[in-house]
Amino acid sequence: MKAPKDDKIVELLKQSVRPSESALPRDLWPQMLGRLQQRSPAVPWFDWALLAALALWLCFAPSAIPLLFYHL
Amino acid sequence: MLLLEQQPDLQSQFAHGDLDAFEALFRQFQAEVYRWIVRIVRDPGVAEELTIETFWRIHRAHARFDPTRNFAAWARRISTNVALDHLKSAHPYESLPEDVPAAASPNPGVERDRRERTARAFRQLPAKLQVAATLALIEEEPYKDIAEALGISVGAVKLRVFRALRILRKKLGEMGIEP
Numbered sequence: 001m002k003a004p005k006d007d008k009i010v011e012l013l014k015q016s017v018r019p020s021e022s023a024l025p026r027d028l029w030p031q032m033l034g035r036l037q038q039r040s041p042a043v044p045w046f047d048w049a050l051l052a053a054l055a056l057w058l059c060f061a062p063s064a065i066p067l068l069f070y071h072l
Numbered sequence: 073m074l075l076l077e078q079q080p081d082l083q084s085q086f087a088h089g090d091l092d093a094f095e096a097l098f099r100q101f102q103a104e105v106y107r108w109i110v111r112i113v114r115d116p117g118v119a120e121e122l123t124i125e126t127f128w129r130i131h132r133a134h135a136r137f138d139p140t141r142n143f144a145a146w147a148r149r150i151s152t153n154v155a156l157d158h159l160k161s162a163h164p165y166e167s168l169p170e171d172v173p174a175a176a177s178p179n180p181g182v183e184r185d186r187r188e189r190t191a192r193a194f195r196q197l198p199a200k201l202q203v204a205a206t207l208a209l210i211e212e213e214p215y216k217d218i219a220e221a222l223g224i225s226v227g228a229v230k231l232r233v234f235r236a237l238r239i240l241r242k243k244l245g246e247m248g249i250e251p
Binding site: 012017018 | 091095098099102103106107110111114115116120123124127128131187188190191194205206209210211237240241244249
């Protein structure tokens with residue numbers, strides 16, 4: 001699929017782009033661990049759904065708020 | 073041999089969310105993932121960040137990982153997507169870094185300008201074409217490996233490389249650069 005002229009473009013490209021240094025210079029685990037500790041675990045979607053349903057229920061039936069507190 | 077025997081257990085533990093198993097896999101594959109990413113993005117600093125991002129995505133997706141599958145191939149696929157996302161958001165007009173070795177030329181200034189403009193034209197290619205062309209033409213990776221990493225067929229890789237060359241030829245022509 002490559003024309004002979006494309007070989008010249010490929011050669012020019014090889015000369016033009018930065019060479020890739022393929023050796024990993026250091027152990028990245030400390031950074032990875034930092035990233036893992038930074039992020040709190042995501043709240044599952046059904047928790048959000050439950051919270052939304054509760055909020056809706058309290059909006060439409062505010063009299064249920066004391067009942068809710070009683071059961072908490 | 074011992075490592076190969078332990079691998080399915082390790083992968084299974086990782087799939088169940090074991091952090092020690094994740095650490096073991098990280099230490100085993102970080103260099104390989106980094107090497108793959110740096111070939112695509114051509115920047116060691118960025119490649120380090122993207123290696124972390126790759127393993128972050130791997131960690132998040134642990135429950136979806138099938139322990140009977142090849143972890144290295146799965147990691148390569150994710151790292152390719154991470155690198156692709158980076159290229160999509162990267163600015164294509166940044167200048168050529170100083171550490172590109174100078175070619176023997178009667179006029180180094182003109183030669184450097186020519187190469188800088190070629191590199192810029194290459195970075196302006198759509199990210200998908202750029203990744204396929206980098207891996208196939210510059211890194212000379214087998215088309216089969218590129219296809220697996222991108223999750224497409226070998227034919228689709230060849231098509232992307234062909235399109236990349238066609239666009240690049242046109243861009244270089246517009247810039248008055250004769251290869």
